[in-house]
Amino acid sequence: MTQVERQQWDVVIIGAGGAGLRAAIEARERGLRTAVICKSLFGKAHTVMAEGGIAASMGNVNEGDNWQVHFRDTMRGGKFLNQWRMAELHAREAPDRVWELETWGALFDRTADGRISQRNFGGHEYPRLAHVGDRTGLELIRTLQQKVVALQQEDFKESGDYEARIKVFQECTVTQILKERGLKGGESVSGAFCYERESGRFFVLEAPAVVLATGGIGKSFKVTSNSWEYTGDGHALALLAGASLINMEFVQFHPTGMVWPPSVKGILVTESVRGDGGVLRNSEGKRFMFDYVPDVFKEKYAESEEEADGWYEDPDNNRRPPELLPRDEVARAINSEVKAGRGTPHGGVYLDVSTRMSAEVIKRRLPSMHHQFLELADVDITAEPMEVGPTCHYVMGGVDVDSETAAARGVPGLFAAGEVAGGMHGSNRLGGNSLSDLLVFGRRAGLHAAEYAREHGAARPAVSEEQIAAAADEALRPFGVAEAPTSKTGTASPPENPYTVHQELQQAMNDLVGIIRREEEMTQALAKLAELRGRARRAGVEGHRQFNPGWHLALDLRNMLLVSECVARAARNRTESRGGHTRDDYPGMDREWRRANLVCTLAGATAPPEARTATDGPGGSGEAGATRSESGGRIAIRRREMPPIRGDLLDLFEKDELIKYLTDEELTTE
Numbered sequence: 001m002t003q004v005e006r007q008q009w010d011v012v013i014i015g016a017g018g019a020g021l022r023a024a025i026e027a028r029e030r031g032l033r034t035a036v037i038c039k040s041l042f043g044k045a046h047t048v049m050a051e052g053g054i055a056a057s058m059g060n061v062n063e064g065d066n067w068q069v070h071f072r073d074t075m076r077g078g079k080f081l082n083q084w085r086m087a088e089l090h091a092r093e094a095p096d097r098v099w100e101l102e103t104w105g106a107l108f109d110r111t112a113d114g115r116i117s118q119r120n121f122g123g124h125e126y127p128r129l130a131h132v133g134d135r136t137g138l139e140l141i142r143t144l145q146q147k148v149v150a151l152q153q154e155d156f157k158e159s160g161d162y163e164a165r166i167k168v169f170q171e172c173t174v175t176q177i178l179k180e181r182g183l184k185g186g187e188s189v190s191g192a193f194c195y196e197r198e199s200g201r202f203f204v205l206e207a208p209a210v211v212l213a214t215g216g217i218g219k220s221f222k223v224t225s226n227s228w229e230y231t232g233d234g235h236a237l238a239l240l241a242g243a244s245l246i247n248m249e250f251v252q253f254h255p256t257g258m259v260w261p262p263s264v265k266g267i268l269v270t271e272s273v274r275g276d277g278g279v280l281r282n283s284e285g286k287r288f289m290f291d292y293v294p295d296v297f298k299e300k301y302a303e304s305e306e307e308a309d310g311w312y313e314d315p316d317n318n319r320r321p322p323e324l325l326p327r328d329e330v331a332r333a334i335n336s337e338v339k340a341g342r343g344t345p346h347g348g349v350y351l352d353v354s355t356r357m358s359a360e361v362i363k364r365r366l367p368s369m370h371h372q373f374l375e376l377a378d379v380d381i382t383a384e385p386m387e388v389g390p391t392c393h394y395v396m397g398g399v400d401v402d403s404e405t406a407a408a409r410g411v412p413g414l415f416a417a418g419e420v421a422g423g424m425h426g427s428n429r430l431g432g433n434s435l436s437d438l439l440v441f442g443r444r445a446g447l448h449a450a451e452y453a454r455e456h457g458a459a460r461p462a463v464s465e466e467q468i469a470a471a472a473d474e475a476l477r478p479f480g481v482a483e484a485p486t487s488k489t490g491t492a493s494p495p496e497n498p499y500t501v502h503q504e505l506q507q508a509m510n511d512l513v514g515i516i517r518r519e520e521e522m523t524q525a526l527a528k529l530a531e532l533r534g535r536a537r538r539a540g541v542e543g544h545r546q547f548n549p550g551w552h553l554a555l556d557l558r559n560m561l562l563v564s565e566c567v568a569r570a571a572r573n574r575t576e577s578r579g580g581h582t583r584d585d586y587p588g589m590d591r592e593w594r595r596a597n598l599v600c601t602l603a604g605a606t607a608p609p610e611a612r613t614a615t616d617g618p619g620g621s622g623e624a625g626a627t628r629s630e631s632g633g634r635i636a637i638r639r640r641e642m643p644p645i646r647g648d649l650l651d652l653f654e655k656d657e658l659i660k661y662l663t664d665e666e667l668t669t670e
């Protein structure tokens with residue numbers, strides 16, 4: 001049997017991005033021994049790439065802003081599918097989380113009178129994003145890392161050990177959440193099974209509470225702004241541990257990624273470019289976004305270029321430019337322009353900031369964008385337009401969590417925060433709302449994981465040798481894939497190449513479950529995923545365990561395939577268009593879907609108790625309790641009704657607006 005080192009901790013946090021670090025700080029500050037584990041180098045999480053800013057209604061630039069307006073914008077952006085309690089907590093607590101960062105040493109850009117400056121972003125009524133040029137994520141991570149180091153120094157003073165109560169395991173990957181039957185009979189979390197990238201060595205972190213903070217899923221798509229580590233690991237780990245995922249059909253395609261040269265296709269062009277005045281034009285020079293303002297937003301957006309341009313100087317007497325519509329609207333508009341033959345030579349549209357700002361201001365406000373285009377595309381954005389097009393950017397769907405505690409429903413001891421958690425953003429996230437989300441709910445996850453560990457720590461379930469051996473066998477499987485004889489010819493077929501399987505997966509998701517979706521294509525995608533799942537089981541690798549990227553990819557494939565099936569199944573099931581889910585065959589938003597969440601579980605798993613009482617509607621499996629999957633996939637899906645929005649929160653909206661979203665039943669009981 002493989003000898004595997006075990007360590008005991010109170011709380012294990014998987015992921016060292018903004019959500020993970022904020023959770024770790026909270027758990028450690030509450031006195032719990034906390035381990036943080038991350039796949040990449042410490043400090044190189046996805047959060048570091050965030051550019052535009054953190055949304056928080058501090059009202060520094062426009063005093064009209066407050067949490068209620070932020071809540072309203074977030075619900076509108078998510079087309080009312082948000083878990084409203086999460087959206088409320090987020091809007092209320094975000095300003096405190098930004099102030100807190102300042103007290104820990106973050107240096108934000110300032111207003112003329114010395115307050116934290118806030119910039120405009122799509123879907124936000126007021127300038128709301130606290131920022132540091134276009135490198136906000138870097139400052140956020142730097143500050144959180146500095147705080148972790150400060151806590152370690154405190155521990156050193158007390159115990160002589162920097163890592164006594166908070167330790168980071170970098171370049172280490174979790175492949176399984178461990179669960180055991182506890183003293184009271186029920187199954188609960190007991191730790192995480194991990195491998196170290198450099199040596200390939202396995203180890204187990206035992207703990208009664210585990211927080212997932214692993215970020216998103218973009219690497220399942222071909223064109224994406226996401227980096228190599230976004231393989232949906234936390235989503236898959238949660239599913240495999242018995243948790244459910246919600247809203248997986250909602251994937252955000254950011255409207256502006258680079259389209260040229262091919263090697264950088266998908267890299268993000270921050271929304272700050274539009275927030276700071278960038279305009280979108282097609283190949284005919286037309287500022288086309290005026291043609292794409294949907295009815296629900298008509299009253300809030302300018303009707304002419306003159307009015308739109310006037311808004312930057314005089315927002316009280318002009319309406320916002322349509323370039324600042326929520327991301328889903330802008331991405332669809334760009335897609336339509338390109339499809340109609342009005343795209344740029346490389347299949348995008350033009351985004352121009354050079355006509356609005358001087359070269360000096362562009363270099364000061366958008367230094368990374370200036371550098372990015374000059375270095376990667378030989379384009380000087382102070383003098384010429386950029387070519388941009390949609391890129392897969394963010395997943396709204398994620399672990400089904402309790403709004404207050406971030407606890408994953410149905411799996412005691414499991415928590416989730418940040419991009420891996422679902423619900424907060426409904427069908428579409430507003431820019432800037434992720435950084436604030438991960439601070440607000442990262443803190444909450446750390447807090448409640450600490451409380452849970454304190455309560456359950458004494459009776460912690462022991463991790464069995466059998467479970468460790470099974471996890472090790474599963475992780476080593478790609479080394480043992482032998483040539484298989486093919487049934488017809490009898491000739492041997494070599495093991496599958498994990499890179500080929502990955503490429504085919506990305507192509508299929510991009511082409512068949514991308515920005516515009518159709519039933520037949522999604523059915524095709526599900527068949528392709530089933531084929532790839534079989535091939536991934538035969539993905540083989542050579543060499544040894546020390547720093548072997550092919551092996552790591554072979555392990556990641558399991559996660560990407562599970563998550564992709566969730567996306568494809570949920571997308572095929574939801575017969576309407578809403579936010580980050582656009583159906584060519586069901587182009588309108590259907591009010592009857594407003595209160596419906598699609599819940600994904602592993603086929604054969606038993607639904608958590610609350611799900612059994614939920615109403616299954618059209619498109620759902622119609623089952624309660626034990627779930628099953630259609631067409632032999634691994635994922636079962638069911639429809640669950642959302643709780644009604646609290647009356648005082650509904651009162652923040654005009655009745656006319658609510659009519660566009662709410663069901664008849666909700667409107668009559670309001």
Ligand code: FAD
Binds near residue numbers: 045
């Ligand atoms: P991450 O920061 O991605 O951290 C995930 C962590 O989990 C990493 O440490 C990773 O190594 C680890 N991990 C993953 N799998 C495993 C595993 N199996 N085992 C161990 N560790 C694992 N949002 C905004 O609000 N404002 C912006 O301006 C903004 N700009 C953006 C710009 C870009 C280019 C991109 C791509 C995104 C941007 N976003 C922005 C979105 C935002 O950055 C992310 O949603 C957010 O940072 C996610 O944070 P997180 O803590 O959930 O995950």
